[in-house]
Amino acid sequence: MPYISILYKFLLFDFAFLEFENILVFWYNLVIMENIERYKHLNKYLKEKFGERTLKICIDGNFTCPNRDGTKGFGGCIFCSEKGSGEHIKSNKTNISKNNVEFISNQVIDYFNSYKAERANKFIVYFQNFTNTYDTLENLKLKYDSALINDRIVGLEIATRPDCINEDIAKLLKSYSDKYYICVELGLQTANEQTGVLINRCYSNEDFTNAVSILNKYNIDVVTHIMIGLPCKDNNYLDDIKVTVDFLNKHNIQGLKIHSCYVVKNTKLEELYKTGKYTPISLDQYLEACAYVLTHITPNIVIHRISGDAPKNLLVSPSWNLHKKWILNGLDKYLKENNLYQGMYYRKH
Numbered sequence: 001m002p003y004i005s006i007l008y009k010f011l012l013f014d015f016a017f018l019e020f021e022n023i024l025v026f027w028y029n030l031v032i033m034e035n036i037e038r039y040k041h042l043n044k045y046l047k048e049k050f051g052e053r054t055l056k057i058c059i060d061g062n063f064t065c066p067n068r069d070g071t072k073g074f075g076g077c078i079f080c081s082e083k084g085s086g087e088h089i090k091s092n093k094t095n096i097s098k099n100n101v102e103f104i105s106n107q108v109i110d111y112f113n114s115y116k117a118e119r120a121n122k123f124i125v126y127f128q129n130f131t132n133t134y135d136t137l138e139n140l141k142l143k144y145d146s147a148l149i150n151d152r153i154v155g156l157e158i159a160t161r162p163d164c165i166n167e168d169i170a171k172l173l174k175s176y177s178d179k180y181y182i183c184v185e186l187g188l189q190t191a192n193e194q195t196g197v198l199i200n201r202c203y204s205n206e207d208f209t210n211a212v213s214i215l216n217k218y219n220i221d222v223v224t225h226i227m228i229g230l231p232c233k234d235n236n237y238l239d240d241i242k243v244t245v246d247f248l249n250k251h252n253i254q255g256l257k258i259h260s261c262y263v264v265k266n267t268k269l270e271e272l273y274k275t276g277k278y279t280p281i282s283l284d285q286y287l288e289a290c291a292y293v294l295t296h297i298t299p300n301i302v303i304h305r306i307s308g309d310a311p312k313n314l315l316v317s318p319s320w321n322l323h324k325k326w327i328l329n330g331l332d333k334y335l336k337e338n339n340l341y342q343g344m345y346y347r348k349h
């Protein structure tokens with residue numbers, strides 16, 4: 001039966017718009033992934049890249065954000081928690097030296113002393129919360145160096161805002177590439193500028209385009225972070241997602257993180273939620289929108305995430321966000337039932 005379904009899909013499909021490379025990816029999806037996976041999973045990609053299971057070590061680099069200290073804005077993005085999305089990182093902030101070196105190194109040492117280090121042989125150090133390129137070049141180097149202290153570390157991944165990437169920072173990151181895999185995670189959240197204003201992100205689509213082009217120039221991988229279900233005009237979150245996917249497909253990015261928008265305590269979004277000005281989307285709506293993203297995004301992009309990681313003690317709504325399995329299994333089921341694959345509706349610009 002699967003072969004009949006494959007043949008049927010082949011007969012219906014219009015290949016005219018795909019390049020040769022994407023036709024190969026399409027066939028890979030259609031034939032190999034028929035019973036295995038319907039989008040490019042990060043774990044598999046890392047295993048192929050490094051030859052074995054490779055895990056991330058999340059690091060709190062004690063950064064802040066220009067959208068909090070007044071340089072670009074105050075209060076931060078309306079969904080951003082007090083820890084700048086770093087609730088899951090265990091770091092001891094009483095132990096911070098002047099230049100943060102010990103504070104950062106200790107997180108890595110603690111990780112390698114824990115049971116977690118037994119789960120793989122290779123690791124990527126991931127500077128996760130706040131804006132991890134927002135400091136002087138000298139301090140950035142000190143911070144990154146202080147994390148790269150174990151032979152089992154093979155990569156350095158840096159999460160940041162698009163307006164905090166410039167040539168000097170790209171050169172600094174590139175300087176690590178002889179020894180480490182380097183990757184920059186850029187927040188975008190939405191390509192709808194109106195929504196961008198509503199969420200107070202305080203950077204523009206143009207900032208994103210500039211950052212991607214600088215990172216492309218230095219051959220540094222880019223992972224982009226987008227959110228489904230953000231507050232937007234007329235609550236039309238699907239239109240928002242369509243604009244965002246279309247925009248992303250015009251950029252050379254290598255990875256994608258898809259998050260649902262959720263409300264955590266002590267945020268501007270909580271105020272909007274409590275006064276009835278924001279309603280989170282349902283799990284079904286999220287799965288449908290997520291499937292839209294996957295089927296329309298470039299087929300060769302690696303999908304790093306398809307769910308958020310809501311902190312249980314801070315989550316206000318929606319509660320389905322706490323059930324990662326509902327999201328992962330729900331999406332697999334939705335894709336399978338509707339015969340959907342990553343990139344199947346992708347159109348090259």
Ligand code: SF4
Pocket residue numbers: 065066067068075076077080081084085129130131161187201
């Ligand atoms: S740019 Fe990132 S760290 Fe800064 S406020 Fe927005 S989500 Fe938080």
